[in-house]
Amino acid sequence: MRLSDLAPAQVRARCHGGGLRFRTGEFSICLQTRLASVIDAVALLYAQFPLLDDDAYIDFPIVLERPRNVRRWWRPQVRFLVDGHAPFQPLPLDQAYPMFEWGLNWCVSAHAHGYLMIHAAVVEKNGRAAILPAPPGSGKSTLCAALVARGWRLLSDELTLVRLSDGALVALARPISLKNQSIALIRQFQPGVVASRPVFETQKGTLAHVRPPPASVANAGQTCRAAWIVFPRYEAGAPAQLAPLTRARAFMRVADNCFNYSLLGARGFDVLGELIDSAHCYDFSYSTLDAAVGAIEQLAQAQP
């Protein structure tokens, strides 16, 4: 049973009561909240996600609520709790849904140490994955959304999970986070794209989330292997250009983009080494999404 099989009133009743239990990739979530903005966004963006039974094990029991303080009346806020703890300061109430997404990212990155976790988007076609590691502002999520719009399977726009036991890439297909001008850009690139309403003046600017394609959600259990590691960089006016990068330099840059490379120690070094062994590595500058997607498609065709 999927979330879209529930009527809006049922989604609301679960969120208000014992919690809306669903699975995203390898992780199970129980969401309790009375905030309509969060319930509406979850119902829209997680529509295809599988629901879990009431007795299913839950990795992340999450509560989003308004703190009971004086600000409740003159500047309302929202608080994120996981397992009863609040890892962050409250945020303005209208940022409740982004806070759910950020909080869930934090839950995974702080706990999932059975994986080497890279701050990177990852998409797959024909069983081979392209990992796109990059710092915020480099256009990683925008390029990821564009590739997904052109038929690549979304594994994640934010967290690349490399399973320590076998080096497989494990999907965490969740809504794609878009910022500022990227929102209009993707709406133009993919007319009809399903996205949450923009939230303004967050710490990252204006923010909206794009619903992951149903096929990406349905196939989230399929692992794949890295074929390319591409470091994207949006550069106004630049032609789409892939410049080969040596594997040793790519190793160092991916390590810099990992959440838990240092924590994993020698195991992290080995797993990352195997990942780099299997991939062709590039720096990638681009200025238009059509040209960028074309260049990545060409790369995939040239290296079957």
Place this chain on the structure above:
Amino acid sequence: MNSLPEPDAAAPAWMLAHEAPLLVRGWENEYVVYARASGDTHLLGAAAYCILARLQVARAGRAALRAVVADACAEDEQAQCAGLTDAILADLEVLGLIRPCCR
């Protein structure tokens, strides 16, 4: 009869800074090295890696390490080998991968 000079026991030598073996992966003449003792990962060129590999076998003096670097250098780089060796030794010391010692 001429004999080879005895190694000078007072001459400087180097050894790995820690006993724990280094983890190494190399591609296209560049190497990444993981030092278990510090948890740091370093990007090294071929000459620096050759010095580390030599010191993993046993401690060595400047002349022996210059010879190792000379083997790793192209013919047109031979004149710079001595200076390059000294610079690499200084860098590896700063990185905490090697340390000076007695022979």
